[in-house]
Amino acid sequence: MTASTVEYTGKRKRNWAPYILLVPSLLFLLLFFATPMFNSFVLAFQTPDGVWSLESIQTMVDDVSFWPAIKATLTLVIIVIPFQLALALAMALVINKRLKGTSLWLYLYALPLAISELAAGIVWVSIFTQKGWLNSILETLGIIERGIIWQSAESYWTLIGIIVVAEMWRATSIMMIILVAGLQSIPDEYLEAAEVYGASLWQRVRRVILPMLRPSLQVALILRIILAIQIFATAVALAGTGLTVMSQQTLEWANDIDNDNVAAAWAALMLLMSIIATIGVLWLLPVKDEQQV
Amino acid sequence: MTAPAVSVESTQAPPPPRRKQTPRKILNTFLWYVSAVILALFIVVPIYLIFVSATTPDANVYDYPKSVIPVGIDTDNIEAFITAAGVIDAFWRSVVAGVITVVLALGIGAPAGYALARYVFRGRDGYRLIVLSTRAFPIVILSIPLAVMYRNWGIFDTVWGVALMHTALALPFTVLITSSVFVSIPRELEEAAQTLGCSPARAFLRVSLPLALPGLTAAAIFTWVLSWNDVFAAVVLTLRNPTLPARIMTSLTQASLPWQYAAAFVMLVPSLIVIFVIRKYLLGLWGRVVK
Numbered sequence: 001m002t003a004s005t006v007e008y009t010g011k012r013k014r015n016w017a018p019y020i021l022l023v024p025s026l027l028f029l030l031l032f033f034a035t036p037m038f039n040s041f042v043l044a045f046q047t048p049d050g051v052w053s054l055e056s057i058q059t060m061v062d063d064v065s066f067w068p069a070i071k072a073t074l075t076l077v078i079i080v081i082p083f084q085l086a087l088a089l090a091m092a093l094v095i096n097k098r099l100k101g102t103s104l105w106l107y108l109y110a111l112p113l114a115i116s117e118l119a120a121g122i123v124w125v126s127i128f129t130q131k132g133w134l135n136s137i138l139e140t141l142g143i144i145e146r147g148i149i150w151q152s153a154e155s156y157w158t159l160i161g162i163i164v165v166a167e168m169w170r171a172t173s174i175m176m177i178i179l180v181a182g183l184q185s186i187p188d189e190y191l192e193a194a195e196v197y198g199a200s201l202w203q204r205v206r207r208v209i210l211p212m213l214r215p216s217l218q219v220a221l222i223l224r225i226i227l228a229i230q231i232f233a234t235a236v237a238l239a240g241t242g243l244t245v246m247s248q249q250t251l252e253w254a255n256d257i258d259n260d261n262v263a264a265a266w267a268a269l270m271l272l273m274s275i276i277a278t279i280g281v282l283w284l285l286p287v288k289d290e291q292q293v
Numbered sequence: 294m295t296a297p298a299v300s301v302e303s304t305q306a307p308p309p310p311r312r313k314q315t316p317r318k319i320l321n322t323f324l325w326y327v328s329a330v331i332l333a334l335f336i337v338v339p340i341y342l343i344f345v346s347a348t349t350p351d352a353n354v355y356d357y358p359k360s361v362i363p364v365g366i367d368t369d370n371i372e373a374f375i376t377a378a379g380v381i382d383a384f385w386r387s388v389v390a391g392v393i394t395v396v397l398a399l400g401i402g403a404p405a406g407y408a409l410a411r412y413v414f415r416g417r418d419g420y421r422l423i424v425l426s427t428r429a430f431p432i433v434i435l436s437i438p439l440a441v442m443y444r445n446w447g448i449f450d451t452v453w454g455v456a457l458m459h460t461a462l463a464l465p466f467t468v469l470i471t472s473s474v475f476v477s478i479p480r481e482l483e484e485a486a487q488t489l490g491c492s493p494a495r496a497f498l499r500v501s502l503p504l505a506l507p508g509l510t511a512a513a514i515f516t517w518v519l520s521w522n523d524v525f526a527a528v529v530l531t532l533r534n535p536t537l538p539a540r541i542m543t544s545l546t547q548a549s550l551p552w553q554y555a556a557a558f559v560m561l562v563p564s565l566i567v568i569f570v571i572r573k574y575l576l577g578l579w580g581r582v583v584k
Contacts, residue, residue, distance in 0.1 A: 017493075021408035022420055024401045025468060032439070032461035033427055039438035087332075094329045099322075107572045108333045111340065114515075114564035116522035118538050118545075122557035123339045126346045129550060133342050136358035147357075169339060181576055222429060230431045233524045233538075237545060237553075247525060250437060254529055260441050267434040278429040 040271065043264030056261035060253075060269070063262075065244050073246045075160055076235070077228045080167045084224060085217075087168055088175035089205070095176075096183040106180070113173040120170035121237025125151075128162045128238065153242035160243070166234050171227065175220040182216025183209070218285045225277045229270055246270055340561070346551075347371060347558035354551050374555035383540035384559075386452050387521055390536055393456035394520040395513045398463040399471070403509065406471025407497075411480060427465045435461070436526035443530065450532045458530055459520040467516060474508035475501065511574035518567045522560075 047055050060066060091109045095102060112120065127133045128150040135147035149155075150162050186209065194204045210217070232247035246266060254263035342361075349356075350367035374380060408414075409421065436458055443449035448457075478501050486496035527539035535543065541556045548556070568575075 015412065015414065018408035018412035018414045018417070021404040025405040025464060026420075026423075028401050028460070028464060029423070029427065032457060033430075033432070033435065036435040036438040036442065037430065039441065040435065043438055043441065090328065091332055094325065094332060097325050099325055099329055103572070105329050105333060106575065107568065108336055110572070110575050111336055111565065111568055113575070114518045114522070114568045116524065116538060116560055116564065118524045118542055119522075119557040119560040119564070122553045123343045123561075125550070126343055126554055126557075127339060131355065131357040131359070133346075133359060133361075137361065139358045169335065177575060184576075226429065226431055230433055230525070233542060236542075240546065247434075250434065251525065251528060254437055254440065260437060263437045264441075267431075267437045270431050270434050274429060274431050 037271065040264045040267045043261050044268040046261055048259060048261050056259075056265045059259075060262050060265040063249075065249055069244045069246045069249045072160070072235075072243045073229060073231065076163060076167070076231055076245070077225060079160065079164050080171075080228055081221070081225060083164065084168055084172050084175060085221070087172045088179055088220070091172070091176040092179035092183055093205070093209075095180050109176055110173050112170050113177070115170060117170065117231075117233035118237060120166060121234040124162065124166035124169070124234070125237055151238065151240070151242065153240070156243065159239045163231075163235050163238050166238055167228070167231065170234060171224065175224055178216050178220040178223075179213060182213045186212045214285055215287045218281060218287055221281045221285070222278050225281065226274045229273055229277065340565070343554060343557050343561065346554040349551070351551075370551045370555040371558060374552055374559060377552070379535070379540055380537070383535050383537045386455075386534060387537040390452045390456045390459060390527075391517040391520040393452065394459040394463060395516045397456065397460040398467040398516045399509065399513055401460070402464050402467030403471040405468045406473075407475050409468070409472040410475035411483075424465050424468050432462050433523070433525045436529040439526075440529050449530065450534050452534070452536075454530050455527055455536060456520070458526045459523060462523065462526070463516045463519050466519075467512060470512045470515075471505075471509060474505050474512065477508070478504045508574065511571040514567050514571050518564060521563060 044056055045052060045054065047053050095106050095109070099105065115123075125132070130147050130149050130151070134150065135144070138144045139147065150158055152158060190208055190212070191204060194208050199207065230247050231245055232251075235243070235245045236248055246269070250263050250266035250270070253259050253266060345359075345361070345363050347370055348363065348366045348368065349359075349370070350365045351369050353364050354370070356364070375384075405420075405424075409417065439454075439458055440449060443454045448454040482500050482504070483493075483496045486500045487493060491499065522538065523536075524538040524542050527536040528542050531539050538560065541548075541553075541560070545553065
């Protein structure tokens with residue numbers, strides 16, 4: 001966006017101030033965003049010696065962990081996102097109901113917003129570990145007789161389940177905040193009208209709230225899906241070697257095997273998946289122009 | 294916790310006049326409160342449990358079944374974690390990386406946010422689109438090619454390298470957030486100062502900046518926490534000089550459970566304080582990012 005591409009409007013002296021203010025951020029994004037993004041594709045199509053080849057991609061695909069990592073990551077994304085959306089919507093509806101102490105509820109629901117993936121993972125380890133809180137509580141209440149091994153490497157779906165719960169706890173807040181902001185822009189009269197005509201809560205959600213929330217839903221879904229594709233510390237803390245996710249493979253190739261090219265191939269693959277997911281959301285939930293705020 | 298009215302309440306029209314309270318209505322309200330409490334418990338109980346786990350006295354660490362009511366509060370675990378090799382150093386590195394990130398992200402992002410808020414110019418929408426679309430990319434993954442670039446530049450395994458990556462992570466948010474902060478300050482105030490003889494720069498420094506300060510502080514605090522929380526980029530970009538999450542992550546598999554609990558506790562405390570401090574701005578910070 002150089003100044004030379006801007007036509008002189010003739011009426012007023014052109015104001016350079018905004019361009020000067022934007023330059024530092026553009027240079028920074030060019031150097032630390034565009035360049036590495038470009039480089040991840042360059043590295044992916046090179047051998048460690050810098051020769052152009054498909055070898056790194058071949059190595060990535062041939063690795064025994066390739067399909068398991070993709071399967072686990074996509075499974076988590078597909079299960080976590082709908083649950084998270086429902087939970088975030090429930091929280092947002094409670095906030096929007098303006099019960100007594102709204103600011104307290106909002107604060108509590110927003111708490112995980114600042115909690116790191118790693119801390120969140122360990123929090124749920126303390127709950128799901130064999131001698132942890134869940135088994136303690138279930139046994140004290142007499143619901144089970146012996147502690148259940150939740151983190152068993154043999155039980156894939158239990159591992160997926162506990163990671164889903166941890167992710168719902170950790171990462172729903174951001175969706176909730178976006179949805180609360182979206183709900184506030186729905187005029188109260190619409191909901192009251194629906195209520196007066198006897199619409200149930202479910203009908204109001206389905207017929208009034210969700211359609212009007214579309215712009216917020218779009219943003220919330222794109223943000224969360226991209227973050228969910230990068231799931232890392234929660235999965236590692238809870239599942240250990242029981243399952244592997246894409247970020248973990250990326251890291252393993254970068255740090256343990258010390259092959260930046262294969263790691264970059266993973267990074268490029270995750271980039272592509274994020275772009276596809278974004279396009280998918282934009283296609284499934286198109287926002288009409290008049291709805292765009 | 295008597296927090297002052299948040300924007301949830303303040304931005305809404307006054308509630309409609311009360312209608313007659315039928316038993317059905319009362320039951321309905323009651324059910325809303327029950328839902329509010331259940332959802333809050335889902336968030337709060339795990340935090341309570343990790344605090345109990347981290348402060349359980351050594352003798353009771355492996356008790357089973359554990360008692361939800363603390364048997365005693367003890368800081369042995371937390372002390373053992375803090376005194377473990379490299380943890381204090383890693384802690385300070387995390388603090389410093391966070392501070393550098395805040396300075397860079399605001400120093401670079403706030404002017405852009407100001408430009409978006411105050412000027413109408415060619416390319417404004419294009420710039421917004423660039424910033425918005427950066428959110429459609431898994432930025433943390435860019436640390437892989439960055440590690441290669443850093444080795445050439447000689448900043449691999451340094452706090453600066455980590456902070457630059459974190460700045461890239463935070464910048465889109467900083468731009469959008471600061472822009473929404475400046476939008477909320479009437480430009481007429483600045484113009485009035487200029488008609489009274491202030492230069493544009495002086496009008497900004499003396500009028501807009503003081504008014505924007507609370508919002509900018511909230512943005513700064515949240516930027517710091519983004520940096521404090523990052524694990525993946527820090528693990529990729531450091532080796533012998535890890536940040537705190539990187540230090541914990543790399544020894545996670547060998548670490549005892551009480552050590553992990555203490556680690557989670559130490560990472561959690563600043564996060565909870567941060568959300569408390571910026572609670573009034575939560576919707577402003579994130580909600581407006583939508584638009």
